[in-house]
Amino acid sequence: MSVELIGYGCFFLTMALTYAIMCLGLNVQWGQTGLFNVGIAGFVAIGAYVSALLTTPDTANRFGGFDMPILVGWLGGAVAAALIAFLIGALTIRLRADYLAIATFGVAVAVQLSALNLERITGGPFGIGFIPRPFGGCAGDPLLFSLFNLGVLIVVVVLLYLALERLVRSPWGRVLRAIREDETAALALGKSAVKFRLQAFAIGGGIMGLAGAVQAHFIGFIAPENYLPMLTFQVWAMLIVGGSGNNRGAILGAVLVWGLWAASASVIASLFPPGQQARAAALQIVMIGVGLCAILLLRPRGILGEEKVVSRHLGKLPRALRPGTKPETPKQ
Template sequence: MIDLFGYGAFFLSMALTYAIICLGLNVQWGQTGLFNVGVAGFVAIGAYASALLTTPDTPDRLGGFGLPIVAGWIGAALAAGIASFLVGALTVRLRADYLAIATFGVAVMVQLCLLNLQGLTGGPFGIGFIPRPFAATATNPALFAALNLALLLAVVAALYLGLERLLRSPWGRVLRAIREDETAARALGKNADRFRLQAFAIGGAIMGLAGAAQGHFIGFIAPENYQPMLTFQVWAMLIAGGSGNNRGAILGAIVVWGLWAFSAPAIAALFPPDQQARAAALRIVLIGVGLCAILLIRPRGLLGETRTVSRHLPKAKPKP
């Protein structure tokens, strides 16, 4: 029973870290229409920033300040937010397809920097021995797993409530107006570029926080963890759950991560040990098929966006 509980807690904890990334992407794409395909790069910035702030200095790697985990998470959000702001200042004026190309290039550049700045990032060997929350309880696996799960649940709940309040504010309504009809929003005196930049920076900061949470939960990070496949997974999660809906972003992360995690043993058993690369490719195909099936049944995702004309208007009564 303890092993079953521990696996369930591990699965939900990982799913919740992806849910945090989805919430950040939902601010950018679901609410503002910013086509960011460089998600992996901003997650990596947050993960490495937190790791460098919280791990001790070593002879073969510069940095390492040994700060508390909370400081690392705050630093991760700030680092990714600042990076998103700088990238957004150069790219948010681009159209969707050009913005996608630019953000993808940024993600590739970040990964190359992580691979080559070995004196700072550890290069291809990554950074290990990242402090884990509640490490003092590690001798009790059930308690350790439960506390980590509770922490991530609290983070996701706080982000959800904060984003719901923010996106229902006048600021959030401007974002949706820009997404739906930028010309009309500009005609009403709204600076679309400024609001886009704000949304891009906030979404990137949330992604950085998720990267820090993943790094501290696993205890190890490496550049290969932040390949374009991560971006594909997060986009599949958001689309499956329902773009524009924060609850859908969380649900989509859990569903797609479940499909990815539970399909691994079954698919791996179909191939011999020397052909596991085919098994990994088949898992990607499985996610694509699952996403198509969800969209055929629920075109707007499992929990589509709820469109509200005005919260001051009464709900329309059904016709007799």
């Protein structure tokens, strides 16, 4: 196996895992709570720009350049996105379904336009470059550099997955599912639907911001065109394919859909001349849509469907009392 192939495999998995972090954030909002957020690109952009401003070197052309450590940038991007999500959620969380979708889409458009026009802060259409990359000292050895970056991202995804699994199986996570399935019953038990939805929306937004910060540092450059609504479509496709409500499904769907997206780009590049590739790039969306329809026809709940039982205590109940168990008919 050539060094170039290994390097490309590391880059592919690194990008796929950044999308997996976005899917995990969306899974908290939609898969666990039923919040229809189509403003993913906006929260990802907030995390990316905040982290870039905190960690890039000093420059006289724009605000920022605090030259802080990368870890500080990642945490700052996540906290900033969570705070913005909390403020937006406080205004919109009572909206239902399509109304919440319209509101979050408007937020994403506002963030993208702000990044495009606030040149003194975001660099405008030119974006922000020279974003420090993890293990930048190993850049002289591309293979070692790629392996180290992939290792860092694997650690981030594993830690995030374990933390979210604990949350899902905690009383807090079970309340989210109860509100999603039957809000009236949850309210009758004294649970505040607005409070729990707002918490889930803020946590999901913070995870999306972390994904944007991580991705910005692995690419080394960000611009407003990186955060168009197409990003939101990609993340939704990944979660639906993998299995909404399942954290493992979110990670699997991100890898599969990103693989299909990368493969379709390679096919387009080989079949169409350079002058027509921009027009032919729309075929990528068609391929993703066809693949999404095929998977949903075969697996309506995604490749890895949602787990019906997440409480560790239900396994201790007698079999006849467990959810989904049919009562045994007495023998005659």
